[in-house]
Amino acid sequence: MSEFWQTKKLHQMTSAEWESLCDGCGKCCLVKLEDFDTAEIYHTDLACKLLNINACRCSDYKNRQKQVDDCVKLDHKNLESIQWLPDTCAYKLIEQGKPLPDWHHLRTGNREAVHQVLGSVRHFATSEVGVKEHDLEQHIIQWVD
Numbered sequence: 001m002s003e004f005w006q007t008k009k010l011h012q013m014t015s016a017e018w019e020s021l022c023d024g025c026g027k028c029c030l031v032k033l034e035d036f037d038t039a040e041i042y043h044t045d046l047a048c049k050l051l052n053i054n055a056c057r058c059s060d061y062k063n064r065q066k067q068v069d070d071c072v073k074l075d076h077k078n079l080e081s082i083q084w085l086p087d088t089c090a091y092k093l094i095e096q097g098k099p100l101p102d103w104h105h106l107r108t109g110n111r112e113a114v115h116q117v118l119g120s121v122r123h124f125a126t127s128e129v130g131v132k133e134h135d136l137e138q139h140i141i142q143w144v145d
C-alpha cells in the first residue's frame with residue numbers, strides 16, 4: 001500500500017500529514033548569519049532560543065513566530081526559495097520527488113534514528129542565549145548534510 005508521502009504533493013497534504021513529515025533534525029533552527037555583500041548564508045552551532053536542543057523540538061511551536069521574529073514557517077509555497085534548508089530535509093526531498101530516507105520515522109516508527117543515523121543538532125548545538133552579537137562569527141560551522 002502506498003503511503004501519503006509517496007502519493008501526495010506537499011500542497012495536497014493535510015496539516016497533520018505535513019507536520020508528521022518533519023524528521024526533527026533541528027537544522028533549520030540553527031542561528032544563521034548572512035553576508036550582506038554576497039547574500040551568502042552561514043550556519044552556526046547556535047540553536048534558536050526556543051529550541052529544546054535535546055529533543056530537537058521547538059518549545060513553543062504554536063507561538064513560534066510571535067516569539068522569534070525571523071522564524072520562518074515552512075509551506076509548500078516558500079520551500080523552493082529557502083536556500084538554507086539541509087538537503088536531507090524531508091520537505092525538500094518530497095518537493096524534489098525524492099523518497100524519504102530509510103531511517104525516517106514515518107518508515108521505521110523510530111524517532112531516535114534521526115539523531116543516531118543522520119546526526120541531529122542535539123550532538124553539537126548550544127543555545128544562542130547569552131552569546132553576544134560580536135561573538136556570533138566564531139560560531140560559524142561548515143555545513144555537512
Ligand code: SF4
Pocket residue numbers: 021022023024025026027028029074085086088089090091
Ligand atoms: S530541516 Fe526540515 S526535517 Fe529538519 S527539522 Fe527542519 S523542517 Fe524538519
Ligand code: SF4
Pocket residue numbers: 028029030048049050051052057058059060061064065068071072
Ligand atoms: S522559534 Fe521554534 S521553530 Fe522557529 S527557529 Fe526557533 S526553535 Fe525553530
